Amino acid sequence: MRTGFKREAGQQGKVILTGPYSLDATYNGVRLAEDFDLQLVVPGDYPASLPTVRETSGVIDPGYEHLYLNGTFCLGVRGELLLAQLENPSLVALLDGPIRSYLYSYLFRKRYGNYPFGDRAHGVRGILRYYEELFGEADFPTIMKLLGAVCFENYRGHLPCPCGSGLIARKCHGETILKLKKSGATEAFSSDFTTIACELTYLQQSAVKREQALRQTLISLPGKYRASNID
Amino acid sequence: MNEIEINNILSKGANLLDITPSMFEEATSHYKAVGEFLGNHGIDADISPCGSILTGTVVRPYSENEDAYFDIDVLVNRPGFDSANNTPGEVRDPVDETLLKSDRYGNMAKEYDECITVEYVANGIEGGFRLDLNTCIDDKTCKTRQEYADSSVSMAWRNPERWHGSNPRGLCQWFIDKNERFAAVERAQRKARILKENRSLYASIEDVPDSLDRSEMQRAVQVLKRSRDEFYHRCGKSEKAPASCVVTVIIGKVSDHLPNNTKAIEFLESFIQCARSLAAARSLPNPVYDEDLLQEWDDESFALLTLWAEEIDRSLGNLRCGARAKGGAAAEAIFGSKIGKRAMPVTAAAVVPSVVTPLKPWSM
Numbered sequence: 001m002r003t004g005f006k007r008e009a010g011q012q013g014k015v016i017l018t019g020p021y022s023l024d025a026t027y028n029g030v031r032l033a034e035d036f037d038l039q040l041v042v043p044g045d046y047p048a049s050l051p052t053v054r055e056t057s058g059v060i061d062p063g064y065e066h067l068y069l070n071g072t073f074c075l076g077v078r079g080e081l082l083l084a085q086l087e088n089p090s091l092v093a094l095l096d097g098p099i100r101s102y103l104y105s106y107l108f109r110k111r112y113g114n115y116p117f118g119d120r121a122h123g124v125r126g127i128l129r130y131y132e133e134l135f136g137e138a139d140f141p142t143i144m145k146l147l148g149a150v151c152f153e154n155y156r157g158h159l160p161c162p163c164g165s166g167l168i169a170r171k172c173h174g175e176t177i178l179k180l181k182k183s184g185a186t187e188a189f190s191s192d193f194t195t196i197a198c199e200l201t202y203l204q205q206s207a208v209k210r211e212q213a214l215r216q217t218l219i220s221l222p223g224k225y226r227a228s229n230i231d
Numbered sequence: 232m233n234e235i236e237i238n239n240i241l242s243k244g245a246n247l248l249d250i251t252p253s254m255f256e257e258a259t260s261h262y263k264a265v266g267e268f269l270g271n272h273g274i275d276a277d278i279s280p281c282g283s284i285l286t287g288t289v290v291r292p293y294s295e296n297e298d299a300y301f302d303i304d305v306l307v308n309r310p311g312f313d314s315a316n317n318t319p320g321e322v323r324d325p326v327d328e329t330l331l332k333s334d335r336y337g338n339m340a341k342e343y344d345e346c347i348t349v350e351y352v353a354n355g356i357e358g359g360f361r362l363d364l365n366t367c368i369d370d371k372t373c374k375t376r377q378e379y380a381d382s383s384v385s386m387a388w389r390n391p392e393r394w395h396g397s398n399p400r401g402l403c404q405w406f407i408d409k410n411e412r413f414a415a416v417e418r419a420q421r422k423a424r425i426l427k428e429n430r431s432l433y434a435s436i437e438d439v440p441d442s443l444d445r446s447e448m449q450r451a452v453q454v455l456k457r458s459r460d461e462f463y464h465r466c467g468k469s470e471k472a473p474a475s476c477v478v479t480v481i482i483g484k485v486s487d488h489l490p491n492n493t494k495a496i497e498f499l500e501s502f503i504q505c506a507r508s509l510a511a512a513r514s515l516p517n518p519v520y521d522e523d524l525l526q527e528w529d530d531e532s533f534a535l536l537t538l539w540a541e542e543i544d545r546s547l548g549n550l551r552c553g554a555r556a557k558g559g560a561a562a563e564a565i566f567g568s569k570i571g572k573r574a575m576p577v578t579a580a581a582v583v584p585s586v587v588t589p590l591k592p593w594s595m
Contacts, residue, residue: 024556027587029568030465033549033560076590101590111542112465117589 005040013044018056021095025104027116032107034059038099040091047089048184050081053099060106073102077130079192082185124199127192135176137163144196146173150180151190232558236576237550238447238494244566244574245445245453245495248290250301252429252443258284258360261351262305265364268336269307272329276366277308281399283475286406287442288452293460293567300350300359306400308384312368314394319387323366330364344389370394374521375401383520401519402476409483412491414446421445451498452482458546458565462539471532477524480515481505499543506540509533555582 005019017040024033037057043049052072060067066074075081075098085094101117108116132138135146142163149155149162161172169177180189232240250258259280266278282304283289292299312322327347330336339349351360367384375383379401385394422439433439445453455478463472485501486493509515510533515524525532542564549561558579563571 022554022556024560024582024584025587026568026584027589031560031563031568031571031584033554033556033584035557096585097588098590100585101587104587105589108465111538111545112462112467113538114467116587 010041015042015046016040017042017091021099021103023100023103023107025100027104027108030108030116032104032111034103034107036060036103040094042091047085048187050078050085050188051091051094053094053102055103061110064106066102066106073099075099075102077127077192078188079185080130082188083180083183086184124196127196131192134180135163135173144193144200146177147189147193147196150177151186151193155181232550232553234494234496237547238496240550240562240574240576241454241495241499241565242450244457244562244570245290245450247570247573248453248457248566249445250284250289250291252425252432252439254301254360255284255440255443256432258301258303258362261349261360262303262362265305265307265330265336265349265362268333269326269329272333274325274329275310276326277306277310279306279308279400280304281306281365281403283456285400285403285442286410286452286479287445287449288406288456288475288479290453290456293457293464300361302361302363304363304365304399306384307364307366309366309368314368314370314372314385317368319389319392319394322368323387323389326364326366342389345386345395365399367397370396373398376519376521379404379519396520398517398520402479402517405519406479406483409486410446410448413448413486413493414441414444416446416491418444418446447493447495448482448486448498450495451502452479454495454499454565455482455502455543457567457570458543459539461564461567462542463535466535466538468531468535471535473532473536474524476517477515478502480518480524481509483518496547499547503540503544506536510537555579556584559584 003019005017008016008018010016017038019038021036021038022033023036025031035057036055036059039054039056040051041053042051053075054072062071068074081098084097105115105117108114128140128143131143131147135143137143137146145162145164153162155169155174155178157170157174157178158168161167161169161174162177163173165172168174180186262278262280266276269276269278280303282302284303289301289303292302307326309322309326327340327342330340330347330349331342336349339351341348341350346363346365349362349364351362366387368387370383370385371380373383373385373396375396375398379398382400382404383396383398384400385396388395419436421444422436425439425443426433426436429439456475459472459478460469463469481502482498485498485505489497489501509525513525513528513533516522517524546561546564549557552558555578559571559575559582562575565571566574
């Protein structure tokens, strides 16, 4: 149910919609129903940018792991959401799709301690998994090269494909790259790219620190315990 | 919805999960036939039902399939043996071998450590049975409470072969004794209804067995057993679900403080309170046997019990609030999707929930 939303003008051309949302949804034979109050902030350049959504009646625990720090919902991979929005720019579709799925998932997790849609990846792994499916590639560095080409490079179909296959782009991932570049969602793809890159950088730095600490520990060992090739 | 309407939903759901009179008669004839068969093959054994079929709290096993088999617990009591002078194998082997090697039961029987099961394939639309035949001997030396000593037994278990002291019939009798004052309320009316619906089976009210009648207390146990199965399945923790005897004992204990005309919903409310207090007390003595029914429970088991109590509380609250969507979801939380829909009034059941399309992975 999604009637009774009030509309008011926000700053910078934004539109703020607030109202009740009665969830009555089922998945795999498990029906859940709950009443929420939602606030949607629709950006001035909608549908080129994604609306933000928050719940205002206090049903959702502020410590829930899939809330951003400002309390808005992490509805899914930004690139995926924006692609869907550009293909079907409809707030009703947003409410009946990602928002319904999010609220159902929240209730299920809260009541039964697990997520209802199986062991789907979370965080950066989840974002990578989405682009893995999109590009049909399982190798993460390859996915990053392709996503980087979408976000930051001009497309040249006759040049080698960014994936490194040796084929020209036109005969490899060219069609997908071109489609994504023309989708209008490159800002969201860039955001996903930055998120992944930050996480990978953090992981790389952590690995370097761990390796240095391990090396220091090994060097400090008495000679008889030290392997010959450590230095 | 008011309390009477909610109670009607609970009773209807429990009734839909219950064994039908014709199935009850069929099950009875099956275990009696096993006894006769063993007798005809020179094995002296007294066959008697125990567990939920005896306490009148049987529910169809939780399953995705409509035709889930009813589990019927049966004691195969062998007179003339005692645990001091006989091994479990001496008592049990002849029973198992006779059934497993026979043309009649060989293909239907399967041996387990605690019992031998005989499975009767689904007959028509009502589903089949699985008789759990527990071979045992009378054993008054067990750690049983004195007033129930006559029914205490030692079960013959395998792997490793050992005697397992127990008193399942005593526990059933304890529940039946507790249930009697609740069952006496409107018993004649309920049995008249059973007679009206089963004219082909019974000629008069006197013919309708008491074991088919269901008091509000028995209905409450049936509701709780299904709610338990549904909740723990949703949690992905079915292996942590409290045993049926735990549910039965809790309801038996809370009944002490309830008047004769207590409704199933009020039993559920008392159960919720008791379940919450158990999470703190962490102990539930078996009323007929010297053991703690929760001794194997870990922290997660108690945490889940508290969550289950919350789920029942929420479901009753949502049924009370009257909103069709929440009420429908509450009935399905208690009984599962299929039975929950059928238990609700037609007008409420007409509200169809949306189907969730799961979104792809989460972002940060």
